Amino acid sequence: MKYISIAEVLTLNQKIKEADLPYQIHLRDACGKQSLWIEDLNDDKNDQKRRILEELLAEYFHSLHFILEFSEDRMNFWISAN
Numbered sequence: 152m153k154y155i156s157i158a159e160v161l162t163l164n165q166k167i168k169e170a171d172l173p174y175q176i177h178l179r180d181a182c183g184k185q186s187l188w189i190e191d192l193n194d195d196k197n198d199q200k201r202r203i204l205e206e207l208l209a210e211y212f213h214s215l216h217f218i219l220e221f222s223e224d225r226m227n228f229w230i231s232a233n
Contacts, residue, residue: 153232155185155215163211172204173197184220184229191226201225 160178167174173193179186189204205225212219217230 153216155212155217155230159215160187163208166207166211167204170203170207172200172207174200174204176208184231186227186229188227189225 155178157178160176163176167176173191173195175190175192177188177190179188208228209219212230213233216233218233219228219230221228
C-alpha cells in the first residue's frame with residue numbers, strides 16, 4: 152500500500168496557502184486507507200473557493216498517483232493508490 156508522507160501534506164498546505172484559500176488539510180491515520188480532513192479556517196462556506204480547493208486537491212493527489220474518495224459532507228476524504 153502506498154502512503155502520503157507528512158512532508159507531502161505540508162507541501163499541499165503550502166499550495167493551498169499560496170492559492171489564498173482558507174483551508175488546511177490534516178492527516179489522520181493509515182489504517183486501510185489514509186484518512187484526511189479539511190479544516191475551513193474562515194467557516195464562510197464559500198462554494199467557489201471550495202470548488203477551487205477540490206480542483207487543487209484532485210490535481211495534487213493525481214500527480215502523486217492517488218485517487219480521492221470524499222465523505223458525504225465532503226470534509227473528510229480518503230486516498231488510495233491509482
